[in-house]
Amino acid sequence: MTVAGTGALTLGYNQGDVDGDLHFEKKGRIDFWDLNSSLTINGQSYKLIDDVVVLIYEANKNPDQRYAFVRNYGDRLQLGGAPIPFFKGIFEGLGHRISNLVVHGGQTDPTGLFGYSTGTIRDIQLNKIDVSGQTNYVGALVGQNIGSLIGNSVQGKISAPGADAVGALAGENSGTVSRCNSAGSVSGDIGDPNSTVVGGLVGRNDRSITSSSSSASVSGNNLVGGLAGISNGTISDSHAQGRSGDASTGAAGGLVGSNGGVISNSYATGDSEALYGAAGGLVAQNDGGTIVNSYATGSVYARWDQETGGSLAGGLVGSSFGDIQNVYALGAAKTDRGAVGGLIGQNYAGMITAAFSTGVPSATDVVDSSVGGFVGQDEGPIDAGYWNMDTSGITKPS
Secondary structure, three states, rough: OOOOOOOOOOOOOOOOOOOOOOOOOOOOOOOEEOOOEEEEEOOOEEEEOHHHHHHHHHHHHHOEEEEEEOOEEOEEEEEEEOOOEOOOOEEEEEEEEEEEEEEEOOOOOOOOOEOOOOOOOEEEEEEEEEEEOOOEEEEOOOOEOOOOEEEEEEEEEEEEEOOEEEEEEEEEEEEEEEEEEEEEEEEEOOOOOOOOEEEOOOEEEOOOEEEOEOOOEEOOOOOOOOEEEEOOEEEOOEEEEEEEEEEEOOEEEEEEEEHHHHHHHHEEEOOOOEOOOOOOEEEEEEEEOOEEEEEOOOOEEOOOOOOOOOOEEEEOEOOOOOOOOEEEOOOOOEEOOOOEOOOOEEOOOOOEEEEEEEOOOOOOOOOOOEEEEEEEEEEEOEEEEEEEEEHEEOOOOO
């Protein structure tokens, strides 16, 4: 849609008892030719902007106002760590694309186009973006989100050696993320064993992610996940397709590295590999969390190190201390030495209900490893758990 000349556009959704929202599908967008035109959404007026430099200036001057981005933007800009350090207004991208931004964080905390946001940022695409930082939270769109991220996408390279949490969309989310997606690559510090939680979409999730996805490849050193490095909040109706690996002393999960919250109606299809830690097709470590109505299809490999001891690999979960219900895993799971199972590497506690696996679990060192068709080592209750003896080649469950 294009508003030609000096015109006016009024949009209304989610008003009264109507549960509605504004969606921009595929290449859908709203263009304005004249910045003197007017835009009103749900009874609120927006300032029209078509330049990233102007956006930065205006949002710094008035961080609580409403802005709409009205054209695609492709000029290459190199920016400091948080061009908009604090934002509490509404930014409506109207389906437009901002390309070729370079954001180098340095010591600014947090790092992203928006550093810290308690407002709403929606319907914007960041394309061919290059972000790096060494701060606590690093994300291409937002370093730390306390507000709402809706209908956004990020494609590019995000690198954060030494950061606490890094994600393509946001480093840390304590707000809501809905209908967002990411692609490209996200990496943390491979050298420091105590740093960097890395996620394909969000590094650390402490509240909610819904209807979102990532196809980004993810690498790091501590907790690595295709969608989120660690989640103590909720993840629902979401998925990840990228490879999660190179967690040299930690854990790698196809969807989440460590889950202390609730994962529902979600899946992962990418491969996961942990160097000397736990690896799971969906979740590497289920640390008191709950997983329901979810599945994984990727292959899993947990390597072993003489100093750190055995590793845990499961087609769905590497190690679990929480409840798991109505799930399945199809991918192969392998460990060099440790515990490996078609569904779970080691089940320490928690109830497993209505679950099955079909992948092949295997260990390089079969003498000092526990290999089970369903669970490698089991210390918790199981109800209605199944594995395919024909496809796995294993006749014992654990």
